[in-house]
Amino acid sequence: MCKKWLEISLECPPEFVEPLSHVFYKYGEGGTAVDSIAGYNPDEGEKPPIPDFLTIRTYLPFDHTTQQRLANIEVGLKLVSILCPMGELRTREITDDDWQNKWKDYFFPIPVGQKILICPSWRAVENNQSRKLIYLDPGMAFGTGHHPTTRMCLELLEEVIQNNSSVLDFGSGSGILSIAATKLGAKKCVGIEIEPNAIKSANENLVQNNVQENVMLINDEFNQSLIPNIKFNLVIANISTKIILETFEKLDFNLHETGNMILSGILKDSLHKVENLIEIFNYKIDELLTDNDWIALQISRK
Incomplete structure (x- = not known):
């Protein structure tokens, strides 16, 4: 039966x-x-x-x-x-x-930007354009590529990532940004995520994509003692405006002098708050992406 x-x-x-x-x-x-x-x-x-x-x-x-x-x-x-x-x-x-x-x-490959293809593991992919495949199966929706904030992060990431670079992924969720950074050339990524279920899902995704040796996940709030002396070439924060404003000083501390930072999860109505903050820290906006009410920024020091 x-x-x-x-x-x-x-x-x-x-x-x-x-x-x-x-x-x-x-x-x-x-x-x-x-x-x-x-x-x-x-x-x-x-x-x-x-x-x-x-x-x-x-x-x-x-x-x-x-x-x-x-x-x-x-x-x-x-x-x-x-x-x-x-x-x-x-x-x-x-x-x-x-x-x-x-x-x-109902699951199909999702092209993002010019270099990335997010794909379920059971789908056969004709990847003639040599896109970097990121395998994400159904599970906790802590970053799947569907949400505008994640998609814009990926588009900015593929523009600024450098070979053998180091990446801090704050609010790492499913690990999609760390996986993408590694496949695009980063040597080492550190992901910080407060949600235990997201960490579990992310670890499975790292293994699925064979990047577990390149990505370290930390299940905690952003505490400077976790990574006290590390300066990253790229810092990514795909979180809320409120958390960006609260943690920007820490993000700034862990960014290499010549590094880039990607901020996403910013609502249009709150953009001025972020602009004022990065001006205080002597940053400039190198690129700004919008999708409906969402904004993502790529910034660097002046």
Whole structure:
């Protein structure tokens, strides 16, 4: 007798994919799936269409936990809906035979910038343009490449990374930025992340990408005693504006005199606060990227 499953799906704006994927992952089984944007070729200079909505999916087993799992997802959705209206949860029944591989149908390689391709491990990839492959399977959504802040970080990273350089990845999440930095030529990366589940997911991703010897993850807040005498060629902080403002002095301390810094997770309304701060520390903005309400900066000392 085939086991039955309940497929849960939801349309949401791209910037809410990661927090809602976390909710779906926590109460579903088998990870989460996010529909990808296809039909364009970045290697021919084509830009991805900016979608109004993306679809997230997860699966619930039909058992005594189903209703409670669904109720918990609905609570999470209501909380996020305070910030932005969301679509309705859609549900449908499928059998065990369908479920075993159905969720994989929604994962496709995601090109980012000119050099990176984020890819599920089960997808065969024709990588004729010699992009650097980053393998990320469904799991905790602590940085997947879907969110604008992560994508802009990757685009800036591929422009400034140097061979044999050292990188500090503050708020490392899934490890995607450290993995990308290593594959683009960095010799050593240190990732700092306060969330234990993110560290677990990141360690799995490091092994999946065969960069575990090049990346060290620290599960802690940003404490200077963790890396007291290290000066990094590149410092990346893909976090909130509030945390950037609170920790910038520490980020500055650990940046090499001639190094670069990438700051992302900045909302347009808060940009002036970051601009004022980096001016105090004698930095200049070398590049600024925007995506809807999000901003990422690449800065260096004057």
